[in-house]
Amino acid sequence: MTAGAETTTTAPARREIGVTELILRDAHQSLMATRMALEDMVDACADIDAAGYWSVECWGGATYDACIRFLNEDPWERLRTFRELMPNSRLQMLLRGQNLLGYRHYEDGVVDRFVEKSAENGMDVYRVFDALNDVRNVRHAIAAVRRVDKHAQGTICYTESPLHTVEGYVQMARDLMDLGCDSLCIKDMAALLKPQPAYDIVKAIKDDLGQDVRIHVHCHATTGVTLVSLMKAIEAGADVVDTAISSISLGPGHNPTESLVEMLDGTPYTTDLDGERLLRIKDHFATVRPRYTQFMSAITGVETEIFKSQIPGGMISNMESQLRQQGAGDRLKEVLEEVPRVRAVAGYPPLVTPSSQIVGTQAVFNVLMGPYKVLTAEFADLMLGYYGATLGERDPEIVEAARAQTKKEPIDVRPADLLQPEWDRLGAEANDLEGADGSDEDVLTYAMFPGVAPVFFAKRPEGPRNVGLDPAELAAGDQSEPAGKGPVKGPINYAVTLDGAEHHVTVERA
């Protein structure tokens, strides 16, 4: 519209908002169980590289895990491929602080080695978070990133509780910047960040730490409100926001990149992304998407009830399956109501890998067996401080139960301080495995996924396996059509038992 002369907002020179594209990591992790194969990404890389993104997120715990567990792909090879195909882009990863890409705390030497090797293989930007927001657990990783001269992004996991305040988040921002972070991220993994808190937190951090503190905002889309939150965060001064190309967006995924671009049209903000490139990226992944129909999230619309449970969308289906296995598929509602109580007992941790699984599973146990009759080993560790500190006090009675059950003492030091150097042992064990190539990268794979790595190393020579549908199959088949609409396209084989005798029958439309 030609409204220039009529605009009632005083528009300064337009401020450029950076965009981190999530399609290569979190988008397919959230929407298709992290199953997308590298071969379905490579053809889009030239457009992604040239579209004008601030960074391209392309690596993290779940992608690494899925590569070796499901896709027989070497995650390091994937990283090197991205580096080669996107020479002009900042490659970005999500790092679980002292947990690296695994589920336990690693000794500092392993953290150093991981950061060195990933930087060497092409990583530029490290978004480092701790599931409990315990800054001690990200300190070493951030120092390691600084040492290799890469971009260290300190992360605040956003959550809500009676104890979480804007001032508390500002304090955490201060603590992270004191570690020498290049930028901050507000990470909203469950789409809980509403527009007003988004505005308030970004504004308060900028007011307190200075306008030149770079703030990134990462939101999921599950509750339907977070594109508005990105708008308010931008108005408050956010520098970079995370989105995913529209064809793999929304639901438990993220806000669409193209919608962000259009949203800013006419405002004092702009993305300067290349619309033609975005369209090509969109079309590419629209073509890829049907290959992974079988892995797609069942949630496609919005879910606002999660404001109560705070359970990330992807986890609810896990819980349902846990409950069904126990013959209690009808008790999901009770579990969702139990989750906030377990969270309170545990001192109000954010719910993100691994705390979401730990709290969620304990809630399932509480509902099935009675409150805290049995603690999971992980929940006991959480209560005893072995994952780090929580903002709130942990319920002393349950801490005592955890001590009694595990015979372990509560700790209040940084968990990794209790660890002994382990690199040499890990290396020796890894190099003994069939198919291990003796590289530090293989040692890291083994260190983080000791159960899966042996199988992966042995099978690696077979090469990548695409678990999506074959494009030819897809062209012939009806996978993208809802049942009842898609006609039977080809012959189907049946085992038919007729008056007690089994026959093999092939049926096709005559």
Added chain:
Amino acid sequence: MTAGAETTTTAPARREIGVTELILRDAHQSLMATRMALEDMVDACADIDAAGYWSVECWGGATYDACIRFLNEDPWERLRTFRELMPNSRLQMLLRGQNLLGYRHYEDGVVDRFVEKSAENGMDVYRVFDALNDVRNVRHAIAAVRRVDKHAQGTICYTESPLHTVEGYVQMARDLMDLGCDSLCIKDMAALLKPQPAYDIVKAIKDDLGQDVRIHVHCHATTGVTLVSLMKAIEAGADVVDTAISSISLGPGHNPTESLVEMLDGTPYTTDLDGERLLRIKDHFATVRPRYTQFMSAITGVETEIFKSQIPGGMISNMESQLRQQGAGDRLKEVLEEVPRVRAVAGYPPLVTPSSQIVGTQAVFNVLMGPYKVLTAEFADLMLGYYGATLGERDPEIVEAARAQTKKEPIDVRPADLLQPEWDRLGAEANDLEGADGSDEDVLTYAMFPGVAPVFFAKRPEGPRNVGLDPAELAAGDQSEPAGKGPVKGPINYAVTLDGAEHHVTVERA
């Protein structure tokens, strides 16, 4: 979050934002081809009535049409049922100005009768629009609504063009308010209204006409940006916004009601809707939705390309089917590029029923047969002024072609001024039909849908027909699961009679 003390926005007393719930009209029109039967709505009415909505949209051209064409339901009976089940709610309808719920201009006496009868049957709020934004075409309907003492809402169809400006919209708002409207609506039927123009237009109208001019904002969700637009419209002073309950929302439908509620949390605005009622409404329609899978829109994500063509989402599939029938299924892209050119030739009308169909079909003709080699009768009428005035000048060369082809002269008066009283003739014709009951309501049905009414009147005694899946069928079947996900659940037993002999056959996938 307990951020009260930290809030950096100065919050005045919270302003209550009204909400119009669209589930009973536009939501299922946009997402399931208007096929929802009354019986699938009645159980939600008590909750809708008590949830605290400003109004409940429940009637319009497409619902009326679908009632008599597909559902064998009397639309007047549907209206009376809503009136009875929602005694505390404002019932709202969408009225196509002088076209009423049909596709031609009616003589003023018919307009009067329609408004009187609908008011008598329970309608409260009339949202009156003209597809060309020609205020002369809504004048009589608005006067009729005022005469029966109901709420007359004047509508601005939002579109973009080199001629459309904020000042132009303000002028139209002035013209509508001069007719005595109780409120204004900014109607964004194709999700083109971006946040900044939403803010600018609402603010400019309020600044010009006064803060107490009530402004409603209606947006579709297709492009993914319009919840942000509602936020900015509210910040600019909008009084009421339209949303649909989340289980039948998004895509070419609307923003989810629950997301709107959550979006305003902590802001100076509130909806005061009852969350428990919303949850029950959501759950009800989540159960209903799978019945209509076969009618569901293929678009579920966002489409930002429509910013260029401005074609409402629902129309693109119509065009595709027109093209396929002509063996030109691969030429959609050309047609979408032709649409803006046709719109320019026609003086930049908004694209909404019926102008969207008229412009869209001419674009198809232009692509298939060459530009303006053949004009559709409707496009010729549009060029000659028989639908009213457009903002821009219509291309004189094509006006001349329209005159030559149709032997009709261009007009510049209000089209209905050329019509003769027709109520008596319509009444006589209607009452001659088998099954007509002699009521004014039946005459109106015949007047607006002369082709369908005779069949409907004859079959009406058979009672409503639900074209959705039977709940029992649904419980047994796998209609809600995508193909490839929903396996045949187990062996199926058949009794098969083959050459006269009955066999018992068990079949399962081999």
